[in-house]
Amino acid sequence: DQQVKQNSPSLSVQEGRISILNCDYTNSMFDYFLWYKKYPAEGPTFLISISSIKDKNEDGRFTVFLNKSAKHLSLHIVPSQPGDSAVYFCAASARNFGNEKLTFGTGTRLTIIP
Amino acid sequence: DSGVTQTPKHLITATGQRVTLRCSPRSGDLSVYWYQQSLDQGLQFLIQYYNGEERAKGNILERFSAQQFPDLHSELNLSSLELGDSALYFCASSLGLAGGRGTGELFFGEGSRLTVL
Numbered sequence: 001d002q003q004v005k006q007n008s009p010s011l012s013v014q015e016g017r018i019s020i021l022n023c024d025y026t027n028s029m030f031d032y033f034l035w036y037k038k039y040p041a042e043g044p045t046f047l048i049s050i051s052s053i054k055d056k057n058e059d060g061r062f063t064v065f066l067n068k069s070a071k072h073l074s075l076h077i078v079p080s081q082p083g084d085s086a087v088y089f090c091a092a093s094a095r096n097f098g099n100e101k102l103t104f105g106t107g108t109r110l111t112i113i114p
Numbered sequence: 115d116s117g118v119t120q121t122p123k124h125l126i127t128a129t130g131q132r133v134t135l136r137c138s139p140r141s142g143d144l145s146v147y148w149y150q151q152s153l154d155q156g157l158q159f160l161i162q163y164y165n166g167e168e169r170a171k172g173n174i175l176e177r178f179s180a181q182q183f184p185d186l187h188s189e190l191n192l193s194s195l196e197l198g199d200s201a202l203y204f205c206a207s208s209l210g211l212a213g214g215r216g217t218g219e220l221f222f223g224e225g226s227r228l229t230v231l
Contacts, residue, residue: 004156034219043116043204043222044157089156101147101170102220106156 003027004092006105014113019077021108023090026071030092034102035064035075038087047088048075077110085112117141120205120223128231132193135226139186139207145169146188147220148180151202163188195230202227 005024013019023033031052036044050057050064050073057064063076077084087109091102117140127133139146148160159172163182174180177195182188192199206220 002156006156036222041224043118043206043224045116045222046219049219091157101159101162101172102157103159104149104157 002106003030004090004103004105006088006090006108008108009106010109010111012111012113013080015082016079019075019080019084019110019112021075021077021088021090021110023073023075023105024071025073025092027092027094027103028071029094030103032093032095033064033066033073034091034093035062036089036091036104038089038107044089080110080112082112082114085110116221116223118205118207118221118223120203120226122226123224124227124229126229126231127195129195129197131195131230132191133195133228135190135192135203135205135228137188137190137205137207137223139188139205140221143207143209143221144186145208146182146186147206147208148174148188148190149204149206151204151225152198152200157204160190192228197230200228200230 003026034049035047037047038044048059048062048064050066066073087107089107090105119138121136144165147162149157160174161180162170166182177193180190202225204225206222
């Protein structure tokens with residue numbers, strides 16, 4: 001049972017435009033959400049996170065939006081740059097329920113076209 | 115560089131064999147997590163240790179086992195290997211219990227790529 005879903009395996013965006021990556025979850029106990037970025041031959045690296053008490057968190061070019069009623073979150077990257085080309089994983093945890101492990105989605109491969 | 119070290123980076127072995135993957139967490143981190151990434155799959159949680167004790171278990175097969183030693187490094191043992199065990203195995207670490215209270219961040223190593231022929 002895939003509790004965190006990223007339904008788009010890949011996405012191509014023109015350089016300078018906005019990239020929007022989507023993620024859906026099914027477990028109502030999830031209260032903390034993170035995005036990780038992964039380059040080939042490297043481990044995932046943390047990008048941005050959001051707690052369930054917020055609906056938006058911004059860090060530079062990266063903004064994460066959370067819609068709890070829809071169990072949906074999205075990552076916006078604007079403007080997109082060639083170095084943003086990577087696989088992006090959405091992850092969730094139920095920290096307030098004592099569950100520290102992260103449950104990951106299957107990832108979306110983002111390609112930025114120069 | 116995340117500070118998490120995994121060895122070996124690549125490993126090729128035959129079905130039925132046993133291998134050990136090693137992980138050194140970031141200095142000061144007490145929690146170690148193991149994840150498996152198969153082709154076109156997300157990162158599947160296997161197991162978590164905190165300060166030497168098993169903390170949480172995920173979809174880890176009975177043929178697999180892990181432990182965390184007093185110096186906090188961890189080993190993942192995979193035995194009776196099957197073709198389907200071919201995957202990238204990631205180790206991650208965090209300071210505390212809650213996946214790094216603050217940002218909730220885990221720090222990942224570069225992974226060990228296991229190929230079973």
